[in-house]
Amino acid sequence: MTYRVTLIPGDGVGPELSEATRRVLEATGVGFEWEVQEAGADVMDRYGTPLPEHVLESIRRNGVAIKGPITTPVGTGFRSVNVALRKELDLYCCLRPCKWYPGVRSRYQDVDVVICRENHEDLYAGIEFEVGQPETRKLIDFISELSGRTIREDSGISIKPISVHGTQRIVRYAFEYARKYGRRKVTAVHKANIMKFSDGLFLATAREVAEGYADIEFEDRIVDNLSMQLVQRPEEYDVLVLPNLYGDIVSDLCAGLIGGLGVAPGANIGDTAAVFEATHGSAPKYKGMNRVNPMAMMLSGVLMLRHLDEQAAADRLEAAIAAVIAEGASVTYDMKPTRDDPTAVGTSQVADAVIEKLQTAA
Numbered sequence: 001m002t003y004r005v006t007l008i009p010g011d012g013v014g015p016e017l018s019e020a021t022r023r024v025l026e027a028t029g030v031g032f033e034w035e036v037q038e039a040g041a042d043v044m045d046r047y048g049t050p051l052p053e054h055v056l057e058s059i060r061r062n063g064v065a066i067k068g069p070i071t072t073p074v075g076t077g078f079r080s081v082n083v084a085l086r087k088e089l090d091l092y093c094c095l096r097p098c099k100w101y102p103g104v105r106s107r108y109q110d111v112d113v114v115i116c117r118e119n120h121e122d123l124y125a126g127i128e129f130e131v132g133q134p135e136t137r138k139l140i141d142f143i144s145e146l147s148g149r150t151i152r153e154d155s156g157i158s159i160k161p162i163s164v165h166g167t168q169r170i171v172r173y174a175f176e177y178a179r180k181y182g183r184r185k186v187t188a189v190h191k192a193n194i195m196k197f198s199d200g201l202f203l204a205t206a207r208e209v210a211e212g213y214a215d216i217e218f219e220d221r222i223v224d225n226l227s228m229q230l231v232q233r234p235e236e237y238d239v240l241v242l243p244n245l246y247g248d249i250v251s252d253l254c255a256g257l258i259g260g261l262g263v264a265p266g267a268n269i270g271d272t273a274a275v276f277e278a279t280h281g282s283a284p285k286y287k288g289m290n291r292v293n294p295m296a297m298m299l300s301g302v303l304m305l306r307h308l309d310e311q312a313a314a315d316r317l318e319a320a321i322a323a324v325i326a327e328g329a330s331v332t333y334d335m336k337p338t339r340d341d342p343t344a345v346g347t348s349q350v351a352d353a354v355i356e357k358l359q360t361a362a
């Protein structure tokens with residue numbers, strides 16, 4: 001079977017990472033027909049937008065995309081392509097498996113946590129009122145009238161909507177993921193003791209959804225307590241489901257637990273499309289230098305293979321990457337004991353080493 005997949009190389013170090021990832025995915029023996037699509041600042045002149053409609057069309061048609069990072073220029077009014085993709089394709093789950101591989105230098109071992117972060121709601125909904133603006137003053141008056149509570153005049157306000165619908169689908173996704181991949185427990189994360197009508201609704205809805213999954217353990221944690229426990233006993237956690245803001249912060253915390261950005265894969269998933277990409281950005285200062293670590297994007301490729309139900313190929317690619325990490329020879333500078341280690345190899349040499357492992361195992 002051949003899969004038609006949209007490949008967005010991205011910019012900065014994106015194209016070299018995408019090339020390395022394409023090569024290892026093809027070396028698994030799974031057939032791919034790549035629909036290469038450009039997005040980002042470089043296509044602005046040609047199409048008047050960093051995310052042309054034909055790129056979205058391609059992902060909608062294929063249902064699956066893998067992308068390199070895309071730079072969001074600061075102070076240009078340029079809308080983030082990454083955020084726009086999530087909105088336009090309704091990719092409501094940001095999936096971040098955080099797994100430690102032997103050989104990765106980290107303070108922690110035996111970490112294997114999967115994060116399901118809600119992608120659209122919460123304080124990230126973008127409903128904001130600037131300090132001193134007439135609408136903000138109106139809102140302050142309205143809130144005072146409705147609730148009898150006073151907000152200082154010199155306040156800026158960000159709104160935090162959390163819905164039953166948004167919560168149901170992210171929690172269901174977490175349980176379905178747990179079931180599919182033989183996970184034992186789902187933990188819902190919140191601050192329901194303080195925010196009773198937003199996080200409280202998230203928790204109540206999560207509990208209701210959990211009733212439909214009696215085969216999987218369910219528990220909840222207050223986000224501050226969870227943060228401390230993740231640092232002390234990360235091995236106790238399995239699948240975490242979180243509203244947007246806590247999900248953002250806890251994802252990075254967990255990436256730190258497993259050795260950092262070079263090995264942190266990710267995906268943004270909806271009901272009809274999924275986009276696989278590393279957690280890190282476009283690291284522009286390393287552009288074209290064949291220097292940065294392709295493993296986070298390659299591991300995102302492993303997630304893509306699993307999403308396509310190519311479990312055997314996913315296992316083989318993951319094992320090949322793990323073997324290269326464990327040997328510690330053909331790895332980039334960030335995985336060596338010191339950053340100026342002369343034995344560090346480049347991006348494409350990591351791909352060569354992974355391909356060699358795949359071929360030896362075949």
Ligand code: NAD
Nearest residue numbers: 069070071072073082261262279280281282283292293334
């Ligand atoms: P970044 O992740 O690009 O880089 C931060 C630092 O992390 C780099 O200087 C480098 O030292 C290190 N690093 C990152 N990836 C690495 C890799 N694969 N191997 C080795 N080292 C690596 O973060 P930033 O500098 O904040 O962002 C740069 C640009 O990327 C910004 O425009 C940002 O908006 C964008 N960005 C895009 C995405 C995405 O496309 N999904 C995600 C995050 C940031």
